[in-house]
Amino acid sequence: xxxxxxxxxxxxxxxxxxxxxxxxxxxxxxxxxxxxxxxxxxxxxxxxxxxxxxxxxxxxxxxxxxxxxxxxxxxxxxxxxxxxxxxxxxxxxxxxxxxxxxxxxxxxxxxxxxxxxxxxxxxxxxxxxxxxxxxxxxxxxxxxxxxxxxxxxxxxxxxxxxxxxxxxxxxxxxxxxxxxxxxxxxxxxxxxxxxxxxxxxxxxxxxxxxxxxxxxxxxxxxxxxxxxxxxxxxxxxxxxxxxxxxxxxx
Amino acid sequence: xxxxxxxxxxxxxxxxxxxxxxxxxxxxxxxxxxxxxxxxxxxxxxxxxxxxxxxxxxxxxxxxxx
Numbered sequence: 001x002x003x004x005x006x007x008x009x010x011x012x013x014x015x016x017x018x019x020x021x022x023x024x025x026x027x028x029x030x031x032x033x034x035x036x037x038x039x040x041x042x043x044x045x046x047x048x049x050x051x052x053x054x055x056x057x058x059x060x061x062x063x064x065x066x067x068x069x070x071x072x073x074x075x076x077x078x079x080x081x082x083x084x085x086x087x088x089x090x091x092x093x094x095x096x097x098x099x100x101x102x103x104x105x106x107x108x109x110x111x112x113x114x115x116x117x118x119x120x121x122x123x124x125x126x127x128x129x130x131x132x133x134x135x136x137x138x139x140x141x142x143x144x145x146x147x148x149x150x151x152x153x154x155x156x157x158x159x160x161x162x163x164x165x166x167x168x169x170x171x172x173x174x175x176x177x178x179x180x181x182x183x184x185x186x187x188x189x190x191x192x193x194x195x196x197x198x199x200x201x202x203x204x205x206x207x208x209x210x211x212x213x214x215x216x217x218x219x220x221x222x223x224x225x226x227x228x229x230x231x232x233x234x235x236x237x238x239x240x241x242x243x244x245x246x247x248x249x250x
Numbered sequence: 251x252x253x254x255x256x257x258x259x260x261x262x263x264x265x266x267x268x269x270x271x272x273x274x275x276x277x278x279x280x281x282x283x284x285x286x287x288x289x290x291x292x293x294x295x296x297x298x299x300x301x302x303x304x305x306x307x308x309x310x311x312x313x314x315x316x
Contacts, residue, residue: 036316038316039315039316040316041316125316126316127314127316128314128315128316129314130281130312130314133314150316151312151313151314151315151316152313152315152316153313153314153315156313157313158312158313174290174292175283175290175292175312176281176283176312177292177293177294179280179281189315191315196315196316199316200316222283222290224310233308234288235283235285235288235289235290235308236288236289236290237290238289238290238292240292240294240295242292242294242295243292243294
């Protein structure tokens with residue numbers, strides 16, 4: 001049952017046939033882990049908090065730097081030097097005091113990650129490096145945790161959903177096999193703020209749809225966003241039976 | 251035969267495999283993914299996958315930023 005203040009707060013959701021009171025209750029019961037509180041994670045977390053996702057677990061071990069503020073619009077200049085997760089928890093609770101926000105303020109290893117995955121319905125990968133992305137992917141495959149991956153750099157974005165609950169789910173390693181090669185990230189290549197914000201916002205949209213039980217347009221489908229033309233390209237990703245992370249031959 | 255690579259027409263030998271195409275492209279493949287006609291072909295299949303006339307190939311890199 002929603003309280004009177006929740007009915008007022010979520011009135012624009014309650015008007016939607018796809019949400020309604022039942023959907024809002026699903027959002028309230030949901031627990032989402034968001035890893036990375038940068039340009040992807042901060043808008044994703046803010047939208048999910050505003051939408052009434054009942055429990056948000058936010059993970060990051062960085063302190064806010066002035067160079068983050070060009071794109072990470074959830075933060076203030078006066079807060080540089082403070083822990084991002086503490087700042088974001090305050091921000092999320094000021095957006096919506098009706099939800100629970102828990103912080104993880106350290107680098108998680110595979111073991112801690114697998115414990116955290118047991119306590120949530122959904123994971124958003126909003127990290128900024130390949131090592132974390134492969135660690136999160138492997139843990140989600142093992143825990144059969146649903147994973148929405150976003151990434152952005154320069155004027156480009158990438159978005160995909162792996163529903164590891166389902167046996168036909170591909171994984172991040174099927175798409176981009178782990179390698180020691182240097183890949184592109186925001187600190188070595190730069191990024192334009194609204195592109196990373198768009199991808200983080202799409203991760204929040206897909207998270208809400210997943211919680212509501214609506215079909216996803218990005219399940220096993222990689223979306224590439226071009227911030228210059230505003231075109232989206234779609235590619236189907238099939239589970240690789242030879243994948244060393246999710247395949248039969250692992 | 252001709253294939254399209256990231257929007258550009260490219261001539262390759264008939265029955266070429268993906269691996270052969272990539273060798274002739276001579277591009278760095280750091281963390282790259284490749285799609286043929288909208289379907290990602292996993293790296294473990296690049297050596298055996300035969301391309302066809304007119305195939306539309308997209309080659310792009312993983313991005314890690316966020």
